[in-house]
Amino acid sequence: MKYEKVSVHGNLLVRDEPIASYVQKAIEGFASGRFETQGEVKRYLESCPAFPKDHPDGTIRFEVVARIMRRIHYAGYLERPESDVDFRKGHHQGLVSLVTWQTAQDHIDGAKRAPVRKDINADFPLRGFVLCNDCNNPLTANWSKSKTGKKHPFYLCFTKSCESYRKSIRHDVLEEAFTGYLCALEPSETLIALTKAMFRNIWDQRAEQAQAGMISLKRQVTKIEKQIDGLLDRIVDASMPSVVSAYKKRLARLEQDKLIGQEKLGKTAESTHSFEQLFEFACAFLASPWKLWKSGQLTLQRTVLKLAFAERITYCRKTGLRTPETTLPFKVLGRCASHKRGSGGPRIITSSFTPICYL
16 A cells, blocks of 8 residues: 545545555455465565565565455554554555455464465476375375486375385376266256355355344344443543553454444445355356366466365376365255156255355
8 A cells, every 4th residue: 555645634644556456455365265375475576566575586474464465454444552452444445345354363373473385386286186096195206317318297205114115206297087087077058057056045145144144243243332331431430551452452442342333333234245146156167167176277276276185186197086075165056967867857055165256
């Protein structure tokens, strides 16, 4: 963000495009789970051409990502305890909502910091996801130079105690087996129509739940406001500095919870997308995850792995790819297809899986 002079507030923070959009997608992607780690956020920002880089090789420091994820002014709020500035709403427009920012903080605080793997690249999208059948450890990958000087890509197990230690698996053999299974996940148009009807049913149920949730949320906000009033009275009556300090910390937390609750109420009240708009994203993925995979973009490929498969895939050098465990949406579609082949027509299946709407 950058400062810009405005008539009312003087210097005011405004969006600095296109960097503002990159940061917004980074925080929203991390909060939604599209980026599982801050390392994935780092690689995403490095792929953005206009995002400023720290090193000549086009990489950025991990600390840059850590600062971006922690800055509250990206949510439209301000806080600076060292200057006696309590948590409050700013005059500027944030890049993300306070709810999204808080979700990202919860993910950071609840996850261990993992080192960024420099060897993860588009040449080997299955590195770390496919397991060795002999030792159940993730396969690594590298480029091997032949006697003629030509480089060839291979996957291999690098566990010293494993029977398959350093025994190479041809890159095209493993990835062709994987893409063949990925293509087989594509359901028929009939099943997609059935899925759409299931989504519509879930959408209507969630709409009813949202109304009930809004009533409950209003009650929570009212309860928080009463707690704030009670704490203010206690602060006035308190005489010990340590007690006053403890009350102030509790008050700051309640104020933040109140703001988050009010923002949730505002977001729930306004319907920003229709069912048809959101379903198109989910349908595009369920109808053909292979199309996302063949894009060649590492971020999309890693997203396909997380959304289509419930666990990592095992590969055996003798028998090939083991049947992977898919996620619930593809399991439901697979059962529909099996029932259709066995009895001549699909049956209605009720399910509680959530539409994937953020791709």
